[in-house]
Amino acid sequence: MKGGAKVIIESHRHEGVFVAKAKEDALVTKNLVPGESVYGEKRISVDNEDATKTEYRVWNPFRSKLAAAILGGVDNIWIKPGAHVLYLGAASGTTVSHVSDVVGPSGIVYAVEFSHRSGRDLVNMAKKHTNVIPIIEDARHSMKYRMLVGMVDVIFADVAQPDQARIVAINAHNFLKNGGHFVISIKANCIDSTVPAEAVFASEVKKLQKEQFKPAEQVTLEPFERDHACVVGTYRAPKKAKAAAGS
Structure with a gap:
């Protein structure tokens, strides 16, 4: 083109x-x-x-939850040039490749994917996108890749598992800087298909709050994805910032 x-x-x-x-x-x-x-x-x-x-x-929003969130008007994605990002649920690397473009040569993307089939594509993409570190592991077992991953500024998660909040929390406790940020794509029917999507999103936000996440915004991924939301916020906000906010 x-x-x-x-x-x-x-x-x-x-x-x-x-x-x-x-x-x-x-x-x-x-x-x-x-x-x-x-x-x-x-x-x-x-x-x-x-x-x-x-x-x-x-960057096609029908193929990328992050692009859908951007077009949905999300206030901040926290993924920017020079950022260190831990990407959970990397799949074959479609969105990861765009995150790689955004963070640029001075940034780094640790991309975790459990499926070996998707992982092959991810590994091939990373051969040329040299700021991507592909990790073919289960994101539930973050200790298996702790030697590969440094501290990160942002965690992006698209793992579509019922215990997604716990998976993100485990990784944040190990790798996310205090005051760092998270961007989570939530697929309602992966968590509970028996209740309305809005109820699922609300309960996921509560779970995140219990794990020292501070959700700041939630956007729907409609019309690109049905019954998906993207939740963005801060992790373990530093004490000083809280005191300043209260004054």
Whole structure:
């Protein structure tokens, strides 16, 4: 897909995320590996004033919960250039590849996926996206990969398991900085298909609060995903900040 003069790239308010403005606007990330598509996504090449080109990859919200959350108006994703991210439920690496683009060469993405089949694609993607560390393990057993993962600024989770809150908590206790952030995609019918989605989201938020998470916002992923929500917040907010907030 040629960009050329017809496409205008604008910065999104989330640092490291962009919007390609043409006939139809598209969410895009700056390709860390120019010339390469990861999952058949369109690439847009834009001419710079100094005769160089910059390549962007279209980020499809129907294939990525994080893109859906951004288009759903989430206030902050906390994933930005230079960030260290622990990504739980990496699958074959579709969204991970865009997170890799966003954090850039100075950032790092620890990508955990239990399925060996998906993991193969993840490992192949990471060969070129060198800021991605693929980890083929069960996110419930974070001690198995503690030697591979440093402290992180953000945990992103899309594990679609009934005990997702506990899985995220275990990983946060081991790897997430105090005052760090979490972004969790919640699929209601994976947790409890017998009650309305809103009730599931509310009970998940309560579970998170018990684990020292402080949820700050919740957005629906409609119309891209049914009965999904994205919850974002802070982990173990530093005491000083709490005191200041109360004054």
